[in-house]
Amino acid sequence: xxxxxxxxxxxxxxxxxxxxxxxxxxxxxxxxxxxxxxxxxxxxxxxxxxxxxxxxxxxxxxxxxxxxxxxxxxxxxxxxxxxxxxxxxxxxxxxxxxxxxxxxxxxxxxxxxxxxxxxxxxxxxxxxxxxxxxxxxxxxxxxxxxxxxxxxxxxxxxxxxxxxxxxxxxxxxxxxxxxxxxxxxxxxxxxxxxxxxxxxxxxxxxxxxxxxxxxxxxxxxxxxxxxxxxxxxxxxxxxxxxxxxxxxxx
Numbered sequence: 001x002x003x004x005x006x007x008x009x010x011x012x013x014x015x016x017x018x019x020x021x022x023x024x025x026x027x028x029x030x031x032x033x034x035x036x037x038x039x040x041x042x043x044x045x046x047x048x049x050x051x052x053x054x055x056x057x058x059x060x061x062x063x064x065x066x067x068x069x070x071x072x073x074x075x076x077x078x079x080x081x082x083x084x085x086x087x088x089x090x091x092x093x094x095x096x097x098x099x100x101x102x103x104x105x106x107x108x109x110x111x112x113x114x115x116x117x118x119x120x121x122x123x124x125x126x127x128x129x130x131x132x133x134x135x136x137x138x139x140x141x142x143x144x145x146x147x148x149x150x151x152x153x154x155x156x157x158x159x160x161x162x163x164x165x166x167x168x169x170x171x172x173x174x175x176x177x178x179x180x181x182x183x184x185x186x187x188x189x190x191x192x193x194x195x196x197x198x199x200x201x202x203x204x205x206x207x208x209x210x211x212x213x214x215x216x217x218x219x220x221x222x223x224x225x226x227x228x229x230x231x232x233x234x235x236x237x238x239x240x241x242x243x244x245x246x247x248x249x250x
Contacts, residue, residue: 011188011233011241014038015250018119018175020048024109024147026099026139028057028077029205030124034226035180036084037191037198038240039122043085044194051081051089052112054105054143055096061211066096072207080204084197101142107160109150114168122178122242123147131183144179151177151247176250182243188234191227195238199223 021042023031031039031051039049057077058070074091081089092108099105113121126144129135153159155172178187191198199220203209209217230239244250 008229008233009186010235011185011230011239013234014178014187014189014242014244016042016045016189018047020050020116020118021120021122022050022052022113022116022118023122024052024054024112024143025124026054026137026143027060027096028053028073028080029202029208030140031122031180032080032198032202032205033124033181034198034223034240035122035124035242036080036201037194037223037227037238038180038189038242039086040084040194040197040201041189041191049084049086050116050118051077051086052109053077053089053091054094054099054108055139056091056093057096057208059096059098060208063211064207069207070096073205076205076207080201083201083204097139099139099142101146105142105146106150106153107163109146110153110160111163111166111168113150113154113174114163114171117171117173119173119175120178121147121151121174121176122180125179125181125183125243127183129183130181148177148245173248175246175248177245177247179243179245180240182241184243185230185233185241187242187244188230188236188239189242190231190234190236190238191240192231192237195224195227198227198240
């Protein structure tokens with residue numbers, strides 16, 4: 001019986017004939033673990049990218065009470081976003097570590113989609129694991145599925161009808177959802193020439209990284225390893241990998 005394993009499938013390039021993206025993830029630093037280098041590429045092309053964080057990551061630093069950690073992590077995320085050319089960062093105020101998939105979460109994400117009316121929505125891996133190596137967090141899983149549903153909700157005027165009273169008209173212009181770091185990645189973005197900015201964006205999360213208690217963790221080495229793997233599959237030096245869910249021609 002053969003024990004030979006097949007090589008990972010090649011990645012197709014993410015189409016880039018669009019102008020605006022909204023990144024919706026559970027925590028500060030979720031975008032920075034791989035996707036922010038792609039964001040740096042997109043903003044360099046003149047695209048508009050907005051960040052919406054479902055929580056403030058307030059439960060993420062063991063040595064700091066949530067009341068201290070939340071504002072600190074919000075500041076780190078704003079600085080991180082600025083490194084890759086993102087000026088608008090919103091925090092939706094849900095509790096870190098205690099997210100629940102449901103109507104309140106869907107409504108909040110629907111509202112932010114209608115407000116910014118993006119062509120593309122980006123989120124983080126919501127599969128059960130990271131390639132079978134490490135189990136995923138419930139916050140990531142619930143946020144990702146809520147994003148998928150909220151894209152549909154944003155286009156339907158009869159769902160969350162109270163948003164109409166807030167002036168948030170339906171938006172059916174989302175062409176695709178890109179899921180960064182998915183073990184079922186199908187597409188990639190060439191981040192050659194932008195990886196350093198992605199690394200620098202993650203380094204802005206200094207309090208969080210220090211709180212992990214691993215002084216030997218090398219941000220550049222960590223991100224470069226994954227970027228090289230994705231680049232090999234895309235046919236470039238470096239890349240960010242995404243699972244792509246189309247909602248229109250893309």
